[in-house]
Amino acid sequence: xxxxxxxxxxxxxLDDRRSFYARLSMILSGVIxxxxxxxxxxxxxxxIFKKTEQKWxxxxxxxxxxxxxxVLVNFEDPSPEKWAGVTAKTAAWLRRVDDAxxxxxxxxxxxLGCPVRWEEGPELFMCPCHGGVYYKDGTVAGGPPPEPLDxxxxxxxxxxxxxxxxxVPLTTTLTFDKS
Amino acid sequence: xxxxxxATWDWIDNRIGFTECMMPYIAHTVPRDxxxxxxxGSATLTAFIVQVATGICLAMAYxxxxxxxxxxxxxxxxxxxxxSLVRGMHAYGASAMxxxxxxxxxxxxxHATYKYPRELxxxxxxxxxxxxxxxxxxxxxxxxxxxxxxSVFVATEMASRTPYIGPMISHFLLGGETVGGSTLTRFFAxxxxxxxxxxxxxxxxHLFLLFRHGVSEMPNVDQPVDPATYKEEYEARxxxxxxxxxxxxxxxxxxxxTLVVGVIVAxxxxxxxxxxxxxxxxxxxxxxxxxxxxxxxYFAVLSLLPPSYELWFILGVPVLGFLVLFFLPLFxxxxxxxxxxxxWAVGIVIAAFASxxxxxxxxxxxxxxxxxxxxxxxxxxxxxxQGPVFEGGKLVHSKGCMYCHDINGYGGHRGPDLSNIGExxxxxxxxxxxxxxxxxxxxxxxxxxxQELTKIVDFLMTRVEDRTESSTSDNAKDHADDRG
Ligand code: FES
Numbered sequence: 246x247x248x249x250x251x252x253x254x255x256x257x258x259l260d261d262r263r264s265f266y267a268r269l270s271m272i273l274s275g276v277i278x279x280x281x282x283x284x285x286x287x288x289x290x291x292x293i294f295k296k297t298e299q300k301w302x303x304x305x306x307x308x309x310x311x312x313x314x315x316v317l318v319n320f321e322d323p324s325p326e327k328w329a330g331v332t333a334k335t336a337a338w339l340r341r342v343d344d345a346x347x348x349x350x351x352x353x354x355x356x357l358g359c360p361v362r363w364e365e366g367p368e369l370f371m372c373p374c375h376g377g378v379y380y381k382d383g384t385v386a387g388g389p390p391p392e393p394l395d396x397x398x399x400x401x402x403x404x405x406x407x408x409x410x411x412x413v414p415l416t417t418t419l420t421f422d423k424s
Numbered sequence: 425x426x427x428x429x430x431a432t433w434d435w436i437d438n439r440i441g442f443t444e445c446m447m448p449y450i451a452h453t454v455p456r457d458x459x460x461x462x463x464x465g466s467a468t469l470t471a472f473i474v475q476v477a478t479g480i481c482l483a484m485a486y487x488x489x490x491x492x493x494x495x496x497x498x499x500x501x502x503x504x505x506x507x508s509l510v511r512g513m514h515a516y517g518a519s520a521m522x523x524x525x526x527x528x529x530x531x532x533x534x535h536a537t538y539k540y541p542r543e544l545x546x547x548x549x550x551x552x553x554x555x556x557x558x559x560x561x562x563x564x565x566x567x568x569x570x571x572x573x574x575s576v577f578v579a580t581e582m583a584s585r586t587p588y589i590g591p592m593i594s595h596f597l598l599g600g601e602t603v604g605g606s607t608l609t610r611f612f613a614x615x616x617x618x619x620x621x622x623x624x625x626x627x628x629x630h631l632f633l634l635f636r637h638g639v640s641e642m643p644n645v646d647q648p649v650d651p652a653t654y655k656e657e658y659e660a661r662x663x664x665x666x667x668x669x670x671x672x673x674x675x676x677x678x679x680x681x682t683l684v685v686g687v688i689v690a691x692x693x694x695x696x697x698x699x700x701x702x703x704x705x706x707x708x709x710x711x712x713x714x715x716x717x718x719x720x721x722y723f724a725v726l727s728l729l730p731p732s733y734e735l736w737f738i739l740g741v742p743v744l745g746f747l748v749l750f751f752l753p754l755f756x757x758x759x760x761x762x763x764x765x766x767x768w769a770v771g772i773v774i775a776a777f778a779s780x781x782x783x784x785x786x787x788x789x790x791x792x793x794x795x796x797x798x799x800x801x802x803x804x805x806x807x808x809x810q811g812p813v814f815e816g817g818k819l820v821h822s823k824g825c826m827y828c829h830d831i832n833g834y835g836g837h838r839g840p841d842l843s844n845i846g847e848x849x850x851x852x853x854x855x856x857x858x859x860x861x862x863x864x865x866x867x868x869x870x871x872x873x874x875q876e877l878t879k880i881v882d883f884l885m886t887r888v889e890d891r892t893e894s895s896t897s898d899n900a901k902d903h904a905d906d907r908g
Contacts, residue, residue, distance in 0.1 A: 292599045292606065293592050319707035326605030330490030332573070333604055336707035352709065357726065358577035360709050362796070367824030368871040373712045374578070375727035376792035376838055378866050386866030388792070391731055412601035413577065415584035415591050 297323050301400070301407045304339065310347070310406065315340040315363045318349075323410045337397055337408060338363050338370070349408050350383050351395035355416050361394065370394060392416055453666035454639040454673050461535070462639065462673075463680035464528035470681035471521040472623060474688055475559075478514040479616070486566070488612035490605055493568035494704050501697060512692025518560055520688055522718045525556050530773055536761035537640045540651040543753035545633045550749045552626040554742075555619050557718075562615040564716045568608055569701035574713035576603055576611070585738050603706060638662070639669070643761035651758055720787030721780050727792040794827035795836030805832050807886060816883025819876055823868070831887065839865055844889040854881050 302320040310316065318339045325333030338350040338361075350370070352360045359374035369386060370379040378387040383394035395414035400407050437443050485504060487496040500507040529549065532538060538546030561579070565572045580597050584590040599606030638658065641647075647657070667673060698716075702708050715723055722741065729737055763770050798821065803809055806817030820826055820842075828838035835842075849857070858877060861867035872880070 290596065293595045295600065297601050317707065317709055322602050322604055326490075328489050328492075329605030330492070331703065331705040331707075332490040332607065334705065334707050335602060336709065353577060353581075356581075358581035359574055359713050360711055362709055364796075364824050364827070366822040366871075367827075367866075367868065369824065369866055371794045371796070371824075371827065373793055373796065374714075375723075376794060376864075378794070378864075380866060381870070386861065387864035389727065389729070389731055389734065391734075413580065413594075413598070413603070415594055416581060417584050417590050 299323050299410045301409055304406045304408055307401055307404055307406055310341040312341050312343060320408055345401055347399040347406055349397040349399045351414050353414055354390055355392040355394060356390040449635045450670045451668040453662050454669045455641040456665055456667045457642045460676055461531060463677050464524055464531055466677035467681050467684045468521060468524040468528055470684055471517050471524055474513060474517040474685060475521060478510050478517060481510050482514055483616060488609050493608055497567060497700060508696055509692050511697040513688055515697050516688045516691040518563055520684055521556055522560050525553055529553055534763050534769060534773060535643045538753040539649045539761060540654055540757045541637050543757055546753045547750055548626055548630045552623060554746055555622050559619050560718060562611050565611050566615055567700060568704050570704060570708045570711035571701040571713055573603060573704045573706060574711050576607060582738050585735055645762045645765060648760045649758045721783035724783040724787035791837035794838055798826045798835050801831060801834055812879045812882040813886055816879035819880050842887055844887055846885045846887040851881055851885060854884055
């Protein structure tokens with residue numbers, strides 16, 4: 246008899262305890278999961294929020310560029326990783342307009358980012374991917390691109406042409422940032 | 425010896441329970457009528473196994489870094505023993521996997537196997553299908569030649585069209601604001617860890633569901649699916665006519681998979697892996713970015729769309745396409761399975777296949793793209809050796825007209841053929857058109873002076889159809905075909 250009642254307490258008790266154990270295990274599993282995953286998520290998402298400080302890069306002496314000519318130049322990204330190799334480089338189309346004025350166009354087509362080429366004869370930028378064409382001043386002349394070619398800031402300092410690095414130009418439709 | 429082996433196996437079997445736990449699955453009863461229809465799923469799995477095996481080998485030599493990736497691929501292709509074969513198998517294995525997964529999907533769709541109780545079989549399959557496409561895309565990019573690098577830009581730009589969070593996704597993909605040291609390592613991790621992990625998990629679930637609900641029968645017009653009675657009827661029919669999966673049904677899977685692996689290895693050995701494009705220098709302007717063949721149709725879509733529909737397609741094809749396929753069985757999980765009772769399903773498949781073929785051919789030919797490599801017109805075509813017509817004939821080349829316009833088989837195909845433009849437009853019309861442009865043609869007012877314009881128009885006015893000599897146009901056609 247004594248034994249029976251013992252059994253009874255044991256099992257009622259067990260039910261309560263079991264639900265407590267279950268809840269404890271689930272909560273702790275959640276904690277383990279969070280502890281493992283959260284630092285990783287932070288690590289992986291960090292580049293989204295990192296604002297790169299853009300820099301001025303020297304392209305060469307002013308006299309190295311012929312007036313009226315549009316040439317391909319390349320320069321280094323603002324914060325290249327040591328192992329980046331050639332991928333640390335970016336290219337731009339640089340045109341010397343007159344004595345002291347330069348324009349630099351991004352090589353990324355505003356449609357889907359393919360590399361546009363400057364074609365000397367017709368004085369057009371042409372895209373090899375889906376047939377986007379831009380006029381000399383970067384405005385759209387034909388094909389799918391929705392916006393003119395992006396420009397970099399350029400300046401002349403101590404006889405050197407300098408270009409201001411920039412993020413890859415993204416063609417966005419709806420954004421938070423209305424500027 | 426044989427006895428010892430038997431004893432050892434019995435010992436192991438007793439401990440792991442192969443005969444007890446696994447055999448019932450492997451030898452479960454399946455309908456006998458499916459025959460060759462059902463070999464595509466298992467063949468996709470076989471192709472995946474090829475990818476895992478060759479992928480692991482490639483990872484032993486591949487370096488996911490800026491310059492090194494390209495160099496290591498050159499080493500694998502040109503120097504390493506069996507390197508070219510293994511890389512080739514990985515490349516053709518990818519094509520095989522994409523092809524087979526699509527055939528499998530189409531077969532299951534045509535036979536409406538996604539209906540009760542196999543809705544989740546289909547849904548896991550759809551997820552796997554999209555992951556396989558993701559593998560195909562990232563794999564092409566890991567080649568990290570000029571084509572691979574520019575593919576990253578295209579992916580980034582497409583992602584940036586997503587409303588509101590587009591730029592965030594783009595910067596997530598790039599691992600920063602530009603393509604750099606952190607870009608390739610990310611894509612490597614997707615291709616080698618994340619997506620294969622998803623495939624392993626997905627295939628596990630997919631197969632578990634297959635065993636749980638059993639292999640479906642061939643669709644029968646007299647047996648529409650009624651969730652209330654389906655399972656009983658299915659069991660009853662299976663009891664009467666079913667055969668064990670192993671080996672009565674499975675031998676066909678094995679035969680077909682042998683063929684698949686044979687073709688993959690043969691292609692790799694005979695054709696070799698796809699050639700590497702130029703080095704990954706982002707300053708390499710002469711890249712002509714182009715996806716692997718399975719995405720040419722989409723490449724064509726992106727070129728042919730009017731810009732106002734573009735957003736819908738860039739986001740709609742992957743996102744809506746996924747949602748529609750994924751939720752399909754929740755909208756129609758009962759009723760007829762037979763294709764003869766579902767004519768619209770057959771229609772959708774035929775229409776999709778036809779558009780795929782047409783767009784793929786179009787994507788390969790890229791008629792919308794200016795043809796940067798056009799040759800100058802020979803004097804025989806110009807029809808003059810000097811004077812304004814001759815100079816005009818030279819100018820249409822140097823001023824880029826021929827990038828887009830065809831003249832007797834020379835030139836691009838973006839704009840109208842000018843071979844007999846002299847009959848179609850008057851002098852004044854030509855001048856207006858060249859100066860002002862229109863219909864995707866740029867205005868040339870600022871890049872041509874008046875003498876140049878006059879010469880070009882003089883030349884164009886001489887472009888009239890030559891009815892006396894049909895042989896020239898034949899030659900010209902041959903010439904145009906060379907372009908591909
Ligand atoms: S990327 Fe230039 S036209 Fe599409």
